Amino acid sequence: GQNIDQPTEMTATEGAIVQINCTYQTSGFNGLFWYQQHAGEAPTFLSYNVLDGLEEKGRFSSFLSRSKGYSYLLLKELQMKDSASYLCAGHDSNYQLIWGAGTKLIIKP
């Protein structure tokens, strides 16, 4: 079956760095997405990886290893506004998105 696994909840300190991991098992693979969702709001697109390696976008970076079925989202210089859920989703061979349950990130002062 198809599956996306990510931790349910993580806690980090303002100004620090946090890494949110995601492992995936999909029928075929056509890329991996990360979305951010604040409570009561729409998920918003953060990043897309289809090739191995690190993609950097300001304070946020996303990494992919296709051979390991593994990705992570790295958040640097954490701010209180980064408190949100982070959703990992993989595109399968039919381009259907397979979603993880999300990681709730709590930032403490």
Added chain:
Amino acid sequence: ETGVTQTPRHLVMGMTNKKSLKCEQHLGHNAMYWYKQSAKKPLELMFVYNFKEQTENNSVPSRFSPECPNSSHLFLHLHTLQPEDSALYLCASSQEWGGGTDTQYFGPGTRLTVL
């Protein structure tokens, strides 16, 4: 208006009611989606429309009925729902279903409570 909008934002209905959720996208996209989001569960894809044609129906009960009159508008008609249907219903759009780098953009959702 920009992006993807959804109305109403909150809806409480009885099991015998009939109601409709509305989604509108202002991004010029050709694909639109309905998702169900329940607490601590992955997003569940319900329906996909590509160029106004329904391409996916992921075994959704018939009490949920989608309608896509044009590429910018999507409706979800609800009737005789069950309490377990209470959830956040998200609408999304993308350039085209099946595109490799196709990114989906979401609306804020309708929080549905079925009594």
